[in-house]
Amino acid sequence: MDVKLILSLLAENVERTGYPVPVDVERIYSWAKPLNLPRGGRAVLYTGALYQLAPYINSLVRHLESLEGRRAGGLALRLAKTLGKIIDLGKVVAKADPGEIKAVEEVLRSIARLLSAAGVEYGYLYEDDMYSGVILYDMGLDEAFARHAKMVAETLEKSGASLIITVDPHTTHVLRSVFPEYVDGFGLEVKNYLEILSENIDSLKPRRGEAGYRVVIHDPCFYARHEGIVEEPRQLLRFAGLEVEEPPRSGKMTYCCGGPVEAVSPSLSRRIAETRLRELQGVGGRIVTMCPICYVNLRRVGGKVEDIALHLSRRLL
Amino acid sequence: MSGNPGRIVDGLKSLLGRDRVVDDEAVVRLYSREPSGLESQALAVVFPETVRDVSRLARYAYSRDLKLYPQGSSTSLSGSSVPLEEGVVVSFERMNQVSEVSVVDSIAVVGPGVRIDELNLMLAEKGYMFPVDPASAAVATVGGAINSGAGGMRSAKYGTMRDWVLGLQLVLPDEHGTVLRVGCRTLKCRQGYDLVRLIVGSEGTLAMVTEAILRITPLPEQVVVALAFYPELRNVAEAVVAVKEQSVQPYLMEFMDRKTVEAAAKAMNIPVETPGHMLLVGVDVNREATGRFVEWLGKTLRATGAVKLHVADTLREAEDKGFFTLRRSLFPAQIKLAREAAGSRRVLVYIEDIAVPPSRLVDAVEGLRSLEDKYGLPTMIGGHVGDGNLHPAVGFDPHNEDQARRVEEWFEEVMELALKLGGTISSEHGIGTLKRSGLRREFEHLGSAKALELMRGLKRLFDPKGILNPGKVV
Amino acid sequence: MAAWGRSRLLEEAGKCAYCGFCEAVCPTLPYGRHRGYGPRGRVLLTAHLARGGKASPEVLSSIYTCLTCAACTLKCPAGIDIPALVRAARSLLVAVHEKTII
Numbered sequence: 039m040d041v042k043l044i045l046s047l048l049a050e051n052v053e054r055t056g057y058p059v060p061v062d063v064e065r066i067y068s069w070a071k072p073l074n075l076p077r078g079g080r081a082v083l084y085t086g087a088l089y090q091l092a093p094y095i096n097s098l099v100r101h102l103e104s105l106e107g108r109r110a111g112g113l114a115l116r117l118a119k120t121l122g123k124i125i126d127l128g129k130v131v132a133k134a135d136p137g138e139i140k141a142v143e144e145v146l147r148s149i150a151r152l153l154s155a156a157g158v159e160y161g162y163l164y165e166d167d168m169y170s171g172v173i174l175y176d177m178g179l180d181e182a183f184a185r186h187a188k189m190v191a192e193t194l195e196k197s198g199a200s201l202i203i204t205v206d207p208h209t210t211h212v213l214r215s216v217f218p219e220y221v222d223g224f225g226l227e228v229k230n231y232l233e234i235l236s237e238n239i240d241s242l243k244p245r246r247g248e249a250g251y252r253v254v255i256h257d258p259c260f261y262a263r264h265e266g267i268v269e270e271p272r273q274l275l276r277f278a279g280l281e282v283e284e285p286p287r288s289g290k291m292t293y294c295c296g297g298p299v300e301a302v303s304p305s306l307s308r309r310i311a312e313t314r315l316r317e318l319q320g321v322g323g324r325i326v327t328m329c330p331i332c333y334v335n336l337r338r339v340g341g342k343v344e345d346i347a348l349h350l351s352r353r354l355l
Numbered sequence: 356m357s358g359n360p361g362r363i364v365d366g367l368k369s370l371l372g373r374d375r376v377v378d379d380e381a382v383v384r385l386y387s388r389e390p391s392g393l394e395s396q397a398l399a400v401v402f403p404e405t406v407r408d409v410s411r412l413a414r415y416a417y418s419r420d421l422k423l424y425p426q427g428s429s430t431s432l433s434g435s436s437v438p439l440e441e442g443v444v445v446s447f448e449r450m451n452q453v454s455e456v457s458v459v460d461s462i463a464v465v466g467p468g469v470r471i472d473e474l475n476l477m478l479a480e481k482g483y484m485f486p487v488d489p490a491s492a493a494v495a496t497v498g499g500a501i502n503s504g505a506g507g508m509r510s511a512k513y514g515t516m517r518d519w520v521l522g523l524q525l526v527l528p529d530e531h532g533t534v535l536r537v538g539c540r541t542l543k544c545r546q547g548y549d550l551v552r553l554i555v556g557s558e559g560t561l562a563m564v565t566e567a568i569l570r571i572t573p574l575p576e577q578v579v580v581a582l583a584f585y586p587e588l589r590n591v592a593e594a595v596v597a598v599k600e601q602s603v604q605p606y607l608m609e610f611m612d613r614k615t616v617e618a619a620a621k622a623m624n625i626p627v628e629t630p631g632h633m634l635l636v637g638v639d640v641n642r643e644a645t646g647r648f649v650e651w652l653g654k655t656l657r658a659t660g661a662v663k664l665h666v667a668d669t670l671r672e673a674e675d676k677g678f679f680t681l682r683r684s685l686f687p688a689q690i691k692l693a694r695e696a697a698g699s700r701r702v703l704v705y706i707e708d709i710a711v712p713p714s715r716l717v718d719a720v721e722g723l724r725s726l727e728d729k730y731g732l733p734t735m736i737g738g739h740v741g742d743g744n745l746h747p748a749v750g751f752d753p754h755n756e757d758q759a760r761r762v763e764e765w766f767e768e769v770m771e772l773a774l775k776l777g778g779t780i781s782s783e784h785g786i787g788t789l790k791r792s793g794l795r796r797e798f799e800h801l802g803s804a805k806a807l808e809l810m811r812g813l814k815r816l817f818d819p820k821g822i823l824n825p826g827k828v829v
Numbered sequence: 830m831a832a833w834g835r836s837r838l839l840e841e842a843g844k845c846a847y848c849g850f851c852e853a854v855c856p857t858l859p860y861g862r863h864r865g866y867g868p869r870g871r872v873l874l875t876a877h878l879a880r881g882g883k884a885s886p887e888v889l890s891s892i893y894t895c896l897t898c899a900a901c902t903l904k905c906p907a908g909i910d911i912p913a914l915v916r917a918a919r920s921l922l923v924a925v926h927e928k929t930i931i
């Protein structure tokens with residue numbers, strides 16, 4: 039069972055370091071430094087580190103892809119007999135695209151500023167902003183996930199917050215819909231920032247006098263199908279004066295970016311992303327993503343995409 | 356078959372390439388079953404990508420007496436796509452190119468693996484459609500639909516596959532793996548005996564279809580739709596008569612009897628204010644005539660006793676208002692109810708496929724209801740009343756011997772009922788293995804046992820060694 | 830939810846009518862080698878594993894290439910939660926190989 043190697047690599051890292059790839063904790067929260075966000079509070083921003091990790095995961099995927107390419111056909115998981123030896127995660131991480139790292143940090147800062155602009159009072163977790171453990175859950179590493187989730191839950195509870203604000207679809211789903219099943223007595227309220235912005239839309243003001251432009255929306259599966267977040271992003275984009283276009287497959291029937299299998303089968307993931315990108319490009323308009331996995335995966339196949347938070351902050355701040 | 360299974364698989368791999376052969380047992384099992392519940396275990400699945408692959412495969416199989424089982428999406432309900440003896444499934448899923456769409460010539464040239472909805476999505480961009488719409492169109496392939504002679508909701512107006520296939524490329528299971536083209540790419544075509552129509556509905560027993568020239572037609576400008584509920588079965592029949600007597604051929608005309616409406620609504624949590632026998636009628640119109648037809652349809656249905664009536668100007672509106680919800684819930688409701696009744700893990704839902712002349716609808720439904728009582732089998736009755744095609748369905752637990760036996764007897768009597776009313780035992784699902792005795796019965800009923808003999812002769816002519824989908828149809 | 834155990838998995842997978850209505854929306858199926866790369870195949874293969882069937886490379890590819898995107902679930906007339914089945918199968922595989930995997 040070769041897939042074990044990739045899985046165990048990622049799982050082992052989560053168990054040892056808290057993250058699927060080895061990064062400094064500092065890299066997880068350094069985006070927030072310029073903002074002087076208060077620590078803790080009744081409501082806290084919890085990124086689950088997914089945006090921050092995306093460039094490193096992407097770098098790993100590129101690496102796996104090159105390995106896969108070198109062998110005749112087949113999934114990365116099949117060639118992986120010697121994977122443990124081939125992959126030095128430290129090196130892979132060092133090769134992450136600095137542009138991408140900067141971009142995701144800017145997304146997070148935009149989210150934070152948007153929340154403040156909407157009059158939301160919240161704090162941040164800094165070094166307690168842990169990874170949610172979503173990959174353990176996805177891969178069926180149930181016990182490891184349960185252990186990790188418990189740790190995350192305890193940390194969140196210790197912060198004293200009663201409302202957790204999440205920023206990406208996977209973390210939102212795992213925290214809101216999965217944690218209660220795995221962590222006894224998990225009772226924190228979880229809301230996504232798009233939901234919160236939409237609730238407080240009256241406190242936001244679109245910039246005057248600037249011409250809007252056309253955007254085409256790519257719904258992440260986990261927002262649209264698992265968490266029912268479909269209307270909020272559209273409402274916000276329109277409120278910001280943008281013209282929202284729908285690809286053929288959108289809303290609840292959205293089409294996955296291919297991201298979730300990027301590590302197991304980079305080539306399959308790539309083909310799905312290419313198909314989706316073509317579809318989005320066919321509509322015309324700037325492509326809006328709302329998930330770091332969608333963002334890197336569509337970019338990996340050459341897509342020019344931008345996170346919704348950047349569009350919104352440009353027009354609403 | 357000569358040679359052991361391992362050798363055969365190796366032989367196929369060197370013939371077609373490793374990536375076109377799968378012999379993983381669990382995956383092969385996925386290709387050895389049908390929604391009918393029938394299952395078996397083939398040796399391997401091959402995935403030809405070109406007509407040349409298919410021809411070489413046929414030649415290879417002929418020389419080794421290897422049985423071939425052509426397959427599209429294996430959604431057949433008749434047993435036609437399940438391998439019976441040791442052999443190889445030929446999956447056409449990779450031959451899924453639409454190579455040409457010509458609006459001027461009114462044709463589409465497609466590979467057998469193209470799914471019908473997929474084709475329709477492409478055609479819709481040009482304002483056209485392929486009108487044969489089995490309820491399984493999202494998954495059913497062109498090759499499978501041709502070979503099972505599929506029909507659908509629009510069949511009263513547009514007919515079935517046999518009316519929409521103009522030409523075929525075929526590979527014969529003979530010494531040479533002969534490739535031939537029959538039919539034309541023109542609508543009119545008098546090419547001696549009609550081999551195209553012979554292949555349509557032949558259930559993969561005569562030849563493998565590697566390409567089809569299909570006829571296409573413009574999408575209707577607009578379709579007005581009415582959803583009506585009737586207290587009495589007689590009313591429904593009157594409504595059908597009333598519509599037809601005004602020289603209107605509806606775009607679709609779907610029916611579910613009262614018991615079925617109630618059961619489906621309950622099972623799937625669909626609110627129905629005044630349940631009764633359901634009739635769903637769509638009429639295609641010119642946009643300017645919408646108002647007139649909406650009014651006419653409403654008046655006609657009310658005059659025949661509809662207690663509850665909803666009308667929509669367009670298909671879109673009808674969709675949005677949920678007119679199709681009940682009709683579409685039929686299959687899931689059948690599954691759900693069968694599970695609840697059987698209470699065991701695996702249940703089978705048996706979907707019958709008789710047709711009776713639409714004028715005998717009342718007799719047919721009443722007959723089916725008395726069979727339900729006789730055998731104690733809760734039955735769902737829905738169908739296409741426009742063409743008299745009814746799909747009575749029962750769910751049961753195949754491991755419950757008593758139930759299974761009752762279903763078998765019920766099944767025979769349903770066919771008998773259809774024949775007695777001047778109908779047929781299979782309208783669109785085909786004969787496969789499940790209806791071979793029914794086919795015999797139908798020809799006996801017609802005093803035409805000879806027809807079966809002719810068919811067997813044809814089978815030998817096309818497939819001298821009996822290696823192509825053996826054990827089906829005749 | 831906590832991953833389904835063997836019996837729940839078999840119960841859920843047993844609802845499958847093999848109608849294939851789920852297949853058209855699956856992103857992985859068109860690029861996979863066979864039906865195992867689509868929801869209909871995955872449902873049956875999870876049951877195969879739950880019954881103790883062999884975890885061959887093809888079976889593993891099927892189970893691990895699922896995006897758990899849930900497009901299929903919206904189309905399934907039997908209301909099967911396919912991503913949940915897939916995760917249950919993955920967790921069974923982990924349990925079986927517990928000692929070697931982490």
Ligand SMILES: Cc1cc2nc3c(=O)[nH]c(=O)nc-3n(C[C@H](O)[C@H](O)[C@H](O)COP(=O)(O)OP(=O)(O)OC[C@H]3O[C@@H](n4cnc5c(N)ncnc54)[C@H](O)[C@@H]3O)c2cc1C
Nearest residue numbers: 427428429430431490496498499500502505506559564783
């Ligand atoms: C829920 C449900 C609803 C359905 N509703 C309808 C309906 O409304 N109307 C209707 O007509 N049917 C219906 N069916 C039955 C079935 O879906 C159709 O008959 C469909 O056309 C079969 O297509 P397929 O690709 O699955 O073919 P398969 O099941 O794979 O094959 C059908 C037959 O064709 C042969 N075949 C397939 N491809 C080729 C080829 N390239 N060359 C030679 N032989 C070939 C096979 O050997 C087999 O005999 C329904 C089935 C289900 C499960």
Ligand code: SF4
Nearest residue numbers: 855895896898899901
């Ligand atoms: S959840 Fe898995 S099986 Fe279902 S559509 Fe997505 S990739 Fe396909």
Ligand code: SF4
Nearest residue numbers: 845846848849851905
């Ligand atoms: S739609 Fe549901 S019942 Fe039909 S094949 Fe797919 S999983 Fe099975």
